Amino acid sequence: MAEVLxxxxxxxxxxxxxxxxxxxxxxxxxxxxxxxxPVVGHKCxxxxxxxxxxxxxxxxxxxxxxxxxxxWIGGPIDTVVTWTLTEESGTTRLHLEQTGFEKEDQAYxxxxxxxxxxxxxxxxxxxxxxx
Amino acid sequence: xxxxxxxxxxxxxxxxxxxxxxxxLLADAEELPLYELTAQFQMGxxxxxxxxxxxxxxxxxxxxxxxxxxxxxxxxxxxKEIKDWIAFYEKFWTERVSxxxxxxxEE
Numbered sequence: 001m002a003e004v005l006x007x008x009x010x011x012x013x014x015x016x017x018x019x020x021x022x023x024x025x026x027x028x029x030x031x032x033x034x035x036x037x038p039v040v041g042h043k044c045x046x047x048x049x050x051x052x053x054x055x056x057x058x059x060x061x062x063x064x065x066x067x068x069x070x071x072w073i074g075g076p077i078d079t080v081v082t083w084t085l086t087e088e089s090g091t092t093r094l095h096l097e098q099t100g101f102e103k104e105d106q107a108y109x110x111x112x113x114x115x116x117x118x119x120x121x122x123x124x125x126x127x128x129x130x131x
Numbered sequence: 132x133x134x135x136x137x138x139x140x141x142x143x144x145x146x147x148x149x150x151x152x153x154x155x156l157l158a159d160a161e162e163l164p165l166y167e168l169t170a171q172f173q174m175g176x177x178x179x180x181x182x183x184x185x186x187x188x189x190x191x192x193x194x195x196x197x198x199x200x201x202x203x204x205x206x207x208x209x210x211k212e213i214k215d216w217i218a219f220y221e222k223f224w225t226e227r228v229s230x231x232x233x234x235x236x237e238e
């Protein structure tokens with residue numbers, strides 16, 4: 001278990017889901033505040049000041065409307081997030097892959113970001129926000 | 132997850148390149164005596180011993196005496212925090228995407 005693999009199904013069209021994954025204003029509503037742009041090489045940040053969470057990103061792949069990939073470096077983790085979209089008769093299947101967790105020196109990055117012990121706190125925040 | 136103090140120890144322990152190399156050497160072997168570990172470094176056995184002591188304090192390395200020599204092996208459990216991050220992000224994305232679903236359905 002060294003990666004996150006998740007599948008989602010949307011009743012919306014593939015273009016709508018693609019827009020939600022790439023438009024910074026929409027991303028702000030469902031992920032976090034950001035200065036994202038769907039342009040390969042674009043560097044940006046996702047941040048949530050309340051959680052003291054800053055994620056550094058660099059866009060790696062933009063294949064509208066099927067594939068989007070960017071680095072996701074926050075806390076002690078240095079990962080790559082890849083979204084794959086597939087159209088299925090007007091609905092959309094969304095597959096998420098987040099890889100890189102097992103890379104060596106992850107714990108070292110943890111020290112660098114001073115993030116040790118934050119996971120538990122974040123879990124709490126997320127757990128509460130769900131209720 | 133372990134307590135904050137132990138975590139800090141773990142991070143400090145792996146922040147040093149010599150200690151990271153020691154962990155990698157031990158990860159590749161079941162158990163290694165001090166002299167075999169020392170042979171991989173420019174520094175002497177006293178210096179290597181000191182690094183091993185730091186790893187031991189952080190719970191990353193376990194040692195035992197066999198006759199005259201001390202043998203070391205890796206204990207990776209304190210590094211399991213990476214697994215916690217995977218669990219965290221599974222939950223994170225599942226929740227974020229369910230927010231998105233709601234948004235798109237309400238449109």
